[in-house]
Amino acid sequence: MDRLRVIQWTTGKVGKLSTRGILDDPRLELVGVYAHSDDKAGTDAGTLCGRPETGVQATTDIDALIALGADTVIYTPFMADVEHAVRLLESGLDVISTNLFLNVGGIQGDTKQRLADACRRGDSSLYVTGVNPGWINTITAAMTMTAVCRGVEMVSVAESANVSVYESAETWRALGFGLPHATPEVIEMAQMWLSTFHDSVQRMAVALHHTLDDMEFFIEYATAAETVDLGWLRLNKDTIAAVRAGWNGKANGNTVVQSNVAWYLTKHLNEHLEFDDDHYHVVIKGEPEVQTRIRFIPPETWGNHEWDTMTAMPAVNAAVDVAAAPPGILTLHDVGLASAPAGIWLNERA
Incomplete structure (x- = not known):
């Protein structure tokens, strides 16, 4: 099957682990990484997440990332940027977010309308998995x-x-x-x-x-x-x-x-x-x-911050289901229950 082409948006505590999740999922292909800070720009994604080099380098150039023609963004910044999210959705990228946009009042009111309009213009979807719980x-x-x-x-x-x-x-x-x-x-x-x-x-x-x-x-x-x-x-x-x-x-x-x-x-x-x-x-x-x-x-083998795996993986594992869902701001009813690709992993490792 064709793999979903995925961009990882930031590589902090959660983003580092979701990057690993993308690399581990045979249904997904990591094609780009957004670096929140200039000092990470030009660094290989594998280096940023504690894996072997991937050939994919982080960048602060949003236009270059949009030009990749990817399918999905796994969006994990500590602070949400509505302008960034709108640009991604307008370009046709589905956005799966662990961030709840609380620093801008949550996805409601004017923020919700802007994001919904961006989904409509881009025929794209926004799905928020959130942090635990x-x-x-x-x-x-x-x-x-x-x-x-x-x-x-x-x-x-x-x-x-x-x-x-x-x-x-x-x-x-x-x-x-x-x-x-x-x-x-x-x-x-x-x-x-x-x-x-x-x-x-x-x-x-x-x-x-x-x-x-x-x-x-x-x-x-x-x-x-x-x-x-x-x-x-x-x-x-x-x-x-x-x-x-x-x-x-x-x-x-x-x-x-x-x-x-x-x-x-x-x-x-x-x-x-x-x-x-x-x-x-x-x-x-x-x-x-x-x-x-x-x-x-x-x-x-887990260190303390490995517990953030449980925030990262629901977003990664939802990518295929979100791609199949209708455009717009999605709810649980639209996406259903995401699951790990256990059978695919088993066959890949056999």
Whole structure:
């Protein structure tokens, strides 16, 4: 079969791993790489992602990338650029994004209209897979589990994680970690950072045919019972070391979709917060009730940032399905459930 010609857009923590995913997928051909910084321009894609050289060099020249006549862009920058996205879509490139465009207010209002117009002009598609929990809400909301129910009252997705594997002191300080208590300003910042989960609730609601009339944010903190030194971040005793927070999506006054997280840098806490050994606990309250738990077990070779694989691969594995979908801003219903090409890998390696 003809391979999809793919451009990787940036090679940061997630982009490095999605580049590997493109190279590993026999259905895809890496033809271009966009470099966010000048110092990466001219560097081989293999060098940038820890693989042998590919012959594909990163560039900051957007016109040159568009001129390649590729099919798809895997879009993974930390900060979205609407102008870039519009140019790509107008040129006819499908864009699959792990970025939720939150730095420009999300895909809504004027931003959504601009992106939709660009899709129409280019006969192209935009599909947002998102960061975790993007993958888990895709599985839940795409009816794969609700399909067994004759009635559904609520779908909830709970994430529980020891986040000490994510070495980003800036992230945890922004959420209030290390402070003696949460101020209103910290809670406001946390709400902004956790807007990715706001997006996941909305995406699930759309897939479940709900029209939400309210989105309710909730948050609670716990403090460290002893000083914790992670090497890259130090938390003094009695400062914030764990958080539970999330969003309730409401329709007709009832919570119908919920997404929440319980994150901790230590379990030695002064206050009691519930943590799960499993990474996800999905509950569908209905007839019948459905519960499932998911635990990720990484290989011993993984470093801390290899966990970003679970953000990168849903985008890479969706490329073929997005190419077959209609133009426009796509939802879960349009794309369906992406999957890894396991059988193709098996035959290639035989």
